[in-house]
Amino acid sequence: MPDEKIGFIGTGIMGKPMAHNLLKAGYSLTVHTRTKSKADSLVQAGADWADTPADVAKISDIIITCVTDTPDVEQVLLGKNGVIETAKPGLVCIDTSTISPAETKKMGSVLQAKGITLIDSPISGGEIGAIEAKLSIMMGGPKETVEKVRPIMEKMGRTITWCGPLGFGQITKLANQIMVIHTVVSTAEGLAFAEKAGLDLETTLKVTSAGAASSHLLKALGPKIIAGDFKPGFMVDLQQKDLRLVLEYAKQINQPLPGTELVEKLFAVLQKQGRGRDGIQSLIDVIRQLALQI
Amino acid sequence: MPDEKIGFIGTGIMGKPMAHNLLKAGYSLTVHTRTKSKADSLVQAGADWADTPADVAKISDIIITCVTDTPDVEQVLLGKNGVIETAKPGLVCIDTSTISPAETKKMGSVLQAKGITLIDSPISGGEIGAIEAKLSIMMGGPKETVEKVRPIMEKMGRTITWCGPLGFGQITKLANQIMVIHTVVSTAEGLAFAEKAGLDLETTLKVTSAGAASSHLLKALGPKIIAGDFKPGFMVDLQQKDLRLVLEYAKQINQPLPGTELVEKLFAVLQKQGRGRDGIQSLIDVIRQLALQI
Numbered sequence: 275m276p277d278e279k280i281g282f283i284g285t286g287i288m289g290k291p292m293a294h295n296l297l298k299a300g301y302s303l304t305v306h307t308r309t310k311s312k313a314d315s316l317v318q319a320g321a322d323w324a325d326t327p328a329d330v331a332k333i334s335d336i337i338i339t340c341v342t343d344t345p346d347v348e349q350v351l352l353g354k355n356g357v358i359e360t361a362k363p364g365l366v367c368i369d370t371s372t373i374s375p376a377e378t379k380k381m382g383s384v385l386q387a388k389g390i391t392l393i394d395s396p397i398s399g400g401e402i403g404a405i406e407a408k409l410s411i412m413m414g415g416p417k418e419t420v421e422k423v424r425p426i427m428e429k430m431g432r433t434i435t436w437c438g439p440l441g442f443g444q445i446t447k448l449a450n451q452i453m454v455i456h457t458v459v460s461t462a463e464g465l466a467f468a469e470k471a472g473l474d475l476e477t478t479l480k481v482t483s484a485g486a487a488s489s490h491l492l493k494a495l496g497p498k499i500i501a502g503d504f505k506p507g508f509m510v511d512l513q514q515k516d517l518r519l520v521l522e523y524a525k526q527i528n529q530p531l532p533g534t535e536l537v538e539k540l541f542a543v544l545q546k547q548g549r550g551r552d553g554i555q556s557l558i559d560v561i562r563q564l565a566l567q568i
Numbered sequence: 569m570p571d572e573k574i575g576f577i578g579t580g581i582m583g584k585p586m587a588h589n590l591l592k593a594g595y596s597l598t599v600h601t602r603t604k605s606k607a608d609s610l611v612q613a614g615a616d617w618a619d620t621p622a623d624v625a626k627i628s629d630i631i632i633t634c635v636t637d638t639p640d641v642e643q644v645l646l647g648k649n650g651v652i653e654t655a656k657p658g659l660v661c662i663d664t665s666t667i668s669p670a671e672t673k674k675m676g677s678v679l680q681a682k683g684i685t686l687i688d689s690p691i692s693g694g695e696i697g698a699i700e701a702k703l704s705i706m707m708g709g710p711k712e713t714v715e716k717v718r719p720i721m722e723k724m725g726r727t728i729t730w731c732g733p734l735g736f737g738q739i740t741k742l743a744n745q746i747m748v749i750h751t752v753v754s755t756a757e758g759l760a761f762a763e764k765a766g767l768d769l770e771t772t773l774k775v776t777s778a779g780a781a782s783s784h785l786l787k788a789l790g791p792k793i794i795a796g797d798f799k800p801g802f803m804v805d806l807q808q809k810d811l812r813l814v815l816e817y818a819k820q821i822n823q824p825l826p827g828t829e830l831v832e833k834l835f836a837v838l839q840k841q842g843r844g845r846d847g848i849q850s851l852i853d854v855i856r857q858l859a860l861q862i
Binding site: 442456467 | 692693694704706727729731732736739740742743744745746747748749750751753754755757758759760761762764765766767768771772774775776778779780781782783784785786788802814817818821822823824825826827828830831834855858859862
């Protein structure tokens with residue numbers, strides 16, 4: 275039975291199944307999340323509850339955070355009742371949220387001064403990947419620390435990659451998200467064109483999925499689009515948060531991304547229409563609406 | 569041994585291996601192409617040479633064309649010394665070029681008046697797909713005619729799909745090309761960002777290829793980009809021809825495609841720089857150059 279005491283902060287759609295996989299692997303787990311009821315199933319499965327991140331830190335050797343955005347991570351780690359208030363030197367914080375690489379580096383320096391090592395560790399693979407412990411995990415920070423915690427990460431993911439120093443996990447995730455959204459555009463513009471031209475969409479999807487046009491998301495989102503299913507696998511609002519992080523960082527490093535800039539504007543149309551909580555496949559409706567405006 | 573006499577017009581990068589596959593399958597083949605030397609290997613392998621498309625048509629039950637653009641097909645089928653001059657009623661013409669759906673329909677009407685059936689039949693899969701007889705073939709025209717020639721097409725391709733009436737093969741190919749170019753943008757912007765940010769590109773490619781960002785062309789073009797290999801699998805000039813066809817047809821059906829319109833402009837930069845004959849993975853250089861202009 276593994277002897278590290280793990281704290282887990284943020285038990286939402288992704289965090290909850292990840293924490294369950296650690297419990298199943300026999301780890302001793304202390305959990306905290308903003309809405310206590312979201313941790314109920316974990317407590318029933320044997321996790322201890324803590325009222326604040328500081329209470330988690332008191333008794334943990336390793337803390338995993340899985341929250342939404344940069345300010346949430348700052349609050350949990352450095353804020354009032356945050357991890358930094360009670361953490362013992364030697365604590366390792368593994369942040370699986372997708373947040374700003376630059377802010378990650380700043381937080382890492384603040385924590386380092388207290389003897390705490392921050393590892394950035396954003397994840398890809400969605401809810402299903404989290405449930406099935408098949409996440410792709412992109413890690414940044416001291417390589418020896420990453421290797422030390424690798425056995426823990428392997429309980430939650432299938433591909434655990436050391437990407438470089440602190441922040442490089444986040445940057446790799448942002449590169450990943452750039453690639454993701456263009457395959458969404460690929461699916462949305464291709465199928466909108468096919469539909470407007472009167473093609474049979476099932477046939478079009480079958481043909482295009484079989485060849486050079488194929489992508490993971492064409493196969494995953496194409497059938498949903500044809501079925502008119504706009505439920506989120508991945509939400510427009512979260513996609514836009516990631517694109518904001520991409521474009522902020524691209525600006526910092528002076529790398530224009532004309533395609534990504536355009537897609538951010540197209541997704542913003544959906545948000546204005548109140549569809550921020552729909553799935554990213556909803557992008558096709560923006561393309562469809564352009565046709566109605568002619 | 570199959571008893572249809574097949575004519576094959578246009579034995580370039582794609583047409584030559586396709587014609588070889590028909591010879592291997594035992595078909596009697598008459599070939600013509602603009603530059604006679606490009607048919608040498610076929611004549612050596614047993615094909616008959618004809619000096620003009622009209623000479624091909626005299627002795628063929630089925631003619632397959634594989635040329636570049638709309639005017640080339642018009643010339644071969646309807647021009648001086650074209651197929652229409654000598655074709656017997658009942659001839660089936662199978663055009664595997666990627667050309668205008670609207671012009672395809674017009675040519676079909678002209679040929680129909682002479683008792684000739686035109687089938688549009690654009691192909692996807694590249695030179696390797698042609699050599700290995702693994703093309704995806706998108707066919708439009710009378711379903712019974714498509715089914716009649718299916719055994720012939722199966723000697724050249726792996727996925728033979730009837731997409732609808734005449735022109736629908738072309739429209740399906742255009743939808744396919746829309747999807748293709750966005751996966752090229754996905755690869756180019758993602759890797760340009762990763763490179764500028766100082767990530768290890770091999771690691772980035774490995775991580776992104778394994779998850780939601782994955783696409784056929786990320787896996788095919790990513791390693792070429794990392795190796796600095798800009799040789800064409802598919803040429804910028806041909807991609808631009810296809811995008812022109814996409815945007816022309818999208819305009820005809822009143823379907824704006826903002827992403828595709830942007831990508832056409834980005835590829836045009838490469839053409840202006842004299843790189844029209846480079847591979848489409850060269851798009852990353854346009855993104856790299858944008859960074860140099862800041």
